[in-house]
Amino acid sequence: MEKEIPIFHCEQEWKAFLERKTPQRIPGVWRGATNIGTCVSKWRDPRYLAEKIRDRPVKIHVSKEPNMDFKNKNFMYKDLNLKELILRASGLEKHSSYFIDSQELYYLRHIGDSPRGEKNNFYVQIVGTKRAIFWAPHSALDLYLEGDKSAVVDVNNPDPELYPKFLSAQKYIVDLEPGDVLFIPSLWFHNMEALSFGVAVNIFWKNLDDKLYDKKDVYGNKDLVPAANADRMLINIIKQLELLPQDYRDFYGRQLINKIKKKCLTHEI
Template sequence: MAEADPGPFGGLAPISEVAATGTELDALLRAARKPFVVRGLVADWPLIAAGKRSNREARDYMLGKARDRPFVVSVGSPNDGGRLFYDDRMGMNFRSGRARLREIFDGIDAAEGKPDAASVYLASIDMHDFFSGLYEENHVDLGTREPISSIWIGTRTRIAAHNDFPANLACCAVGRRRFTLFPPDQFDNLYIGPIDNTPAGRAVSMVDFHDPDFAAHPRFREALRHGLFTELEPGDALHIPSMWWHHVEALSGFNALVNFWWRESPRWMGQPQDALNHAILSVRDLPDDEKRLWRMLFDHYVFGNGENVTAHIPEEARSILGPLTAESAGRIRAFLLRSLSQ
C-alpha cells in the first residue's frame, strides 16, 4: 500500500504494525498496552469484496442484510468539511433524525460526487439489532470475549478526538480511515470539552485538528509530541486500547467501519464515568478542606486499597470492602439507586 498520510501533523510517529491471525491475535490483545495495526486481518469479508467493486455494491450488500426499521442518521451542512462538531453556540453543527436505510442510501446515491454534498453519518449501529446476517458474514473471532459489534457508515467525516472505556478493534471495510491517537494521560493537553453536552456521548477535544489554534490551545503542541497515526485500507484493523484518545477521519466518498468493543473487567462492574459524574455532583464544589479529606478517603478505599483497609475486620464481615463479586456489586448498585432517588 502507499505510504500513509499523517494528515496536518507530519511529525507524528506511525502506529506499530504486527502480523497476527487466530490465537496470535488473542494473545496480542491480552498483552496490548499500546495500539497496533494488523494489515489485511479481515480482507476476506464479503462486505470488503463488495466495496472494492463499487460503493453502490457495498450499499446494496448492506441493504440486503438490513432489517426494516429506522436507523439514526446525522446530516451535516455542505460547508462543514465533514467535521461533526459543535456550532458557535455549543449546540451541534449537524441534525439527527431517523429513516430507513434505503432512504438514507438513496440520498447518498443522489449526492455522490457532488463537492457541496452534506456529510452523512450513521454512528455505532448495532449489527445484531439492525441487520440480519451481516455480523455472521463479517466478524472477527475474539475467543471468549463478548464484544459489542457496531458498524459506522457514511460519507467523508471528521470525528473529534475522544476516548472509550472498552477496548476496541476497528476494522476498515469500505473506503479509507485516518486515525490520530494519543495516550490516555494526554487529556489535559487535548482541551477536552463538556462531559454532558457532547456530539456523540463522549467528551471530545475542542481542537480542530485541521486548523489548530495554538494561541488558544498551546498545550496541544505537547500532545502532538506523543501522538501516533495510521491510515487504514479495506481489510486492515486497528486495536485501540481502553481510554486511548482517537481522532477519526473517513477519507473516501463512502466509508464503512466495523468495530468490536469489549471490557476486560466483568460486566457487573460499574462504569468509571458514572463515578466521575457522581463525584462532580457530590465532591467537586465542596470547600477545599473537605475535598482534601475526601481525596484521602478515595486514596484509602479506591486507589490505594491496601491491606490496612480491611486487615482489622473479620473476613466474613468485610461486605463491599472485600473483593467485588456480582452479588456485592448488585448491593452497591441498589444502594446507589436508593440514594440518588431521594
C-alpha cells in the first residue's frame, strides 16, 4: 500500500501546509525552494565542496551492502578526513587504500558539533537524488521494531514469511531532487535510499516543552522522557505479572492492555 507525499511548488501553499494544526500531520515537500541560497548549484561540484568545507576527522559507516543493518551491524565504524570522504564518495578520487574492498560504500550521518534532542525535522536535499519512504506513527506495530530500530533491513524486498504485517503497512513515498525541502513530522518512521552521491542538511527543532526531551540525545531519535520512564515501569509490571500462573497472567495482562487502549490509542490495533 503506497501513497505519494504531497509536493508543493508555491511558497504560499507550502506555508499553509506547515501551519495546519492537526494531529495527523504528514510529510510534505517544497520543490524548488527559493530561500536556501546558492548551495544547490555550487555544492554539486564535489571539488568545490571539499575545498570550502573545514577539514576534520569524521566517523563514518563503511559497508559492502547498500542497506545498512543497524541491528546486526553489517558495517564498520571508521575515521576519515572529511575532504577525503567527499572525494571518495563522489567517485572523483582514485585510491588504492580501502577499509574493506573497492566496492565499499560510505555513509556520514552528521558533522554537527552540538547534541540535539529535537524531533521535527526539515531535510534539505542539496546534491543528488534520494528516495524517502515513510510510515505513520500508528503503523508502529507493523514495523517489527526492536527498540528504536526495525528488524526489516531491506524495506523494498521484505521477507513475507518473517514480516507479513510489514507488507500491508501503509507507506508514503517521494523522490527528492536537489533543492527540495522535506518536512518530517515527529514520530514518523522513515527510510532514506540514496539514488546517487548526495549531500543533505537536517534542521531539527523541538515542538514540545524542553523538559520532555532527553538532554543526552545526540541523534534526535530517543524517546521522550515520560515515554522512556513508562517503558521502564512496564518492564517492572511485566515482571510482576510473571509471578502469576499463565491463566491469571493472561487475564490481568488483557485488562492492562484494554486500559492503555482506552486512554492512549487513537487508532485501532
